[in-house]
Amino acid sequence: MSLTDAEALAAQEAELVAQMAAGDVGAPVAELYRRYGRRLYRFGMQVLGNQGLAEEMVQESFVRLWRTAGRFDAARGSVGAYLFVIARSAAADIRKRPSSRPLLSVEEAHLSPLPDNVDQILDGLIVREALDTLSPPQAEVLALAQEEGLTQSQIAERLGVPLGTVKTRMFHGMKALRAALDQRGFHATA
Amino acid sequence: MPPHDAHDSAAPHPDVAGWVLQALDHDDAMSFAAHLHQCAECRAAVVELRPAAQAMTYAAPALEAPADLRTRTLLAVQQAAAAQPRPAATPAKRTTWWRWPWSAPLLSAASALAGAAAAAAIIAAAVLLPGHGGGLPAQALTFHLQPPPGAGQTASGTAVARPDASGSWDITLTVHHLKNFNDAKWYQCWYLSKDNSKVASAGTFLVPDSGSGTFSMTSAVDPHNFTTMEVTLQPPSHNGALQGTVVLSGQGQNT
Numbered sequence: 001m002s003l004t005d006a007e008a009l010a011a012q013e014a015e016l017v018a019q020m021a022a023g024d025v026g027a028p029v030a031e032l033y034r035r036y037g038r039r040l041y042r043f044g045m046q047v048l049g050n051q052g053l054a055e056e057m058v059q060e061s062f063v064r065l066w067r068t069a070g071r072f073d074a075a076r077g078s079v080g081a082y083l084f085v086i087a088r089s090a091a092a093d094i095r096k097r098p099s100s101r102p103l104l105s106v107e108e109a110h111l112s113p114l115p116d117n118v119d120q121i122l123d124g125l126i127v128r129e130a131l132d133t134l135s136p137p138q139a140e141v142l143a144l145a146q147e148e149g150l151t152q153s154q155i156a157e158r159l160g161v162p163l164g165t166v167k168t169r170m171f172h173g174m175k176a177l178r179a180a181l182d183q184r185g186f187h188a189t190a
Numbered sequence: 191m192p193p194h195d196a197h198d199s200a201a202p203h204p205d206v207a208g209w210v211l212q213a214l215d216h217d218d219a220m221s222f223a224a225h226l227h228q229c230a231e232c233r234a235a236v237v238e239l240r241p242a243a244q245a246m247t248y249a250a251p252a253l254e255a256p257a258d259l260r261t262r263t264l265l266a267v268q269q270a271a272a273a274q275p276r277p278a279a280t281p282a283k284r285t286t287w288w289r290w291p292w293s294a295p296l297l298s299a300a301s302a303l304a305g306a307a308a309a310a311a312i313i314a315a316a317v318l319l320p321g322h323g324g325g326l327p328a329q330a331l332t333f334h335l336q337p338p339p340g341a342g343q344t345a346s347g348t349a350v351a352r353p354d355a356s357g358s359w360d361i362t363l364t365v366h367h368l369k370n371f372n373d374a375k376w377y378q379c380w381y382l383s384k385d386n387s388k389v390a391s392a393g394t395f396l397v398p399d400s401g402s403g404t405f406s407m408t409s410a411v412d413p414h415n416f417t418t419m420e421v422t423l424q425p426p427s428h429n430g431a432l433q434g435t436v437v438l439s440g441q442g443q444n445t
Contacts, residue, residue, distance in 0.1 A: 025271045026264075033260055041255035052378050052394035055259050059266040059391065066267050124250040131249055145213035146246045152208050153215045170213065171204035178242040186245070 013079035014072070021069035029062060036080060039125050040087050046121045047091045060090040088118060123186070130180035138173030141166055202235030210236055210243040258389075265390050269411045273328070273353070328353035328412070332445045333419040335365070335438035343367070345401070347421065347438050349379070350445065351392075351413045361392055361407040365421070368401040368437060377423060377437070379407060381416035392419065417441055 013035070016028040040061055044054030064086045072082060131139060144150045144158060152170065156163045181187075205222045208214040214222060226232055335347035347365035354360050363379060379392040393407025413419075421438035 023271075025267050029264055029267050030260075033263055037260060037263065038255050041259065042250050042253050045253055046250060050394070051256075052391075055256065055262070055391065056394055058255070058259060059263045062263050062267050063270045066270060120248065121250070123245075124248045127245045127249040128252060131246070132252070142211070142246065145208075145211045146243075150213065151215045152213050152218070155213070167204045167208060170211065171207040174207040174210065174239045174242055177246070178239055181242055181245060187241075 010074065010078050014074035017065070017069050017072045017079055020066055021072070025066060029066070032065070032079070032083070033062065036083055039129065040083070042125055042128065043084065043087055043121065044091060046124070047088075047118065048094060053094055057087060057090050057094055060094070061087040064090060084122065126184050126186050127181065130177055130184060130186065133180045134173055134176050138169050138176060141169045142173045142177070145170065202232045203229070206232050206235040206239060210239045211246075262389075262391055265388075266409075266411060269390070269415070273359075273412050329414070330445045331413045331442040333440040333442050335419065335421060335440040338436055338439055341437070343437065345438060347440075349392075349419055349440075351409075351442075354408075359409050359411065359413060361409060362404065363393075363395065363407065363421075364404045365397065365438070366402045368397045368421075377421055380420045380422065381411055381413055382418040382420055383415070384417045386418075388416065390416065413442055 013032065016032055019028040037058060040058045041054055044057040045051065048054050048057060061083060065083060068086070072079070076082075131142070134142070140159070141155055144155045145152075150158065152166045153163055156166045159166070203222070203225070205214060205218060208218065209222050209226075222232075226236070330350060330352040333349040333351075335349060337343040337345055345365065345367045347363060347368070349361055349363040351359045351361045361379065368377065377397055378394050381390045381392050382388070390409075390411040392409045392411060392413070393405075395405040395407060397403060418439060418441050420436050423435045423437060
C-alpha cells in the first residue's frame with residue numbers, strides 16, 4: 001500500500017468519525033464496524049476470555065466512539081488506533097465491573113488481570129488479518145505446517161494433492177503473508 | 191520440482207518456505223541445508239521469510255464475531271444517541287486527553303487495516319427503534335423475573351434499570367437459586383420487544399455456586415423500547431446464536 005493510499009484511508013475514516021460527530025449514527029457507524037468489528041471482537045476475546053464480555057466490549061467501544069467523536073483529532077493518529085485505545089479502556093472497565101465477577105475472586109472467576117502484553121495481542125491480531133488475506137489453499141497448508149506441525153509430505157497426504165503442489169502453495173503463501181504483513185506496517189524481526 | 195542445486199537462480203527455490211516453517215521432510219531438509227551454503231539467493235529469501243514464519247506463531251485465533259453482533263452494536267449506538275444528545279463537538283485540545291501507548295508500526299498498521307473501501311452500509315430499518323427521549327424524563331423500570339412455564343425451576347429474580355447521568359442505564363439484578371444449569375456460571379441478560387423481533391443485550395454476569403446474588407450491569411440500551419427482559423445461559427460455544435436457554439423472564443413496569 002502506498003503512503004498515498006494509507007493517507008487516503010485515514011482521511012476517509014476520519015471523515016466517518018466527523019459524520020458521527022455531526023450526528024449521523026447510521027452509515028458511518030456501520031462502515032466502521034465493517035472495518036473494525038471483527039478485529040475488536042478478537043481483541044475482546046483475547047483480553048477478556050469470554051464471548052459475552054467480548055461482545056459487550058465491542059458495543060461499548062462503539063458507543064464511546066460516538067460519545068467522543070467530536071474530540072477525535074486526526075492529526076494525533078488514525079481512527080483505528082483511537083478505537084483500540086477506547087477498546088482497551090472499555091475492556092479494563094468491564095474487568096473491574098463487579099458484575100463481571102460477583103461474589104467470586106478473580107481467580108475463581110478465571111479472569112486474570114488485564115494482560116500487560118496488549119501490544120503483543122494487537123500484533124497477533126494484525127498477523128491474523130494478514131493470514132486472512134491468503135487464498136484458502138495457501139492458508140490451509142501454512143496452518144497445517146504451523147499449527148499441526150505436519151511436514152510437506154504429510155500435508156500432501158492429508159489433502160490428497162501432489163507434494164509439488166504443497167511446496168508451491170507454501171512458497172507463494174509465505175510470500176503473500178510477508179507482503180500482507182509489510183502492507184500493514186508490521187515488521188517482524190527474526 | 192527441480193533439485194535444489196538446479197533451480198532458476200533468478201528466484202529462490204520453493205523449499206525456502208518449507209525450510210523457514212520447518213516443514214520439509216528429512217531428506218529435503220538435508221538437501222536444502224546443503225544448498226543454502228551455495229545459494230545467496232535462497233539465503234536472502236530465508237532472511238526475508240523467517241520473520242513472517244515467526245509472526246505466525248503468535249497470530250490471534252481465527253475467531254469470527256457473532257453474525258448479530260453488528261446489529262446489536264449499531265443498535266447500542268442508536269440507543270445511546272436517542273437517550274442522550276451527542277455532546278457538542280469541541281475543537282481538539284492539545285492536551286493529552288488520550289494516550290498513544292503503542293508503537294509507531296502499530297499505528298501505521300491500524301491505518302492500513304481498513305483495506306479496500308466499500309460503500310457504507312445502511313442500518314436496516316428493522317433494527318432502528320424509536321428513542322424514548324423526546325424531552326420526557328427517563329423513568330426507572332422494574333422487571334420481575336420468573337422461570338418459563340414448565341421449566342421446573344424455582345429460580346426468581348428482579349431487575350431494576352435506572353438511567354444514569356451519562357445517558358446509559360444502570361441495571362441492578364438480583365437472582366435467587368440460579369444453578370444446576372449444566373454447570374454454566376455465565377448468564378446473559380436481554381431486552382426483547384413485544385413480538386421478540388428486536389433484541390438487545392443488557393449485560394453479562396457470573397453466578398456463584400449458591401445461585402444467588404446481586405449484580406450491577408450497564409447498558410446503553412433504553413429499556414423503554416422493549417417490553418421484556420430475559421436471562422439466558424450464555425451459549426456454550428461460539429456459534430453465533432443470539433441467546434442460550436431462557437432461565438428467567440419478566441415484563442417491565444415503570445417504577
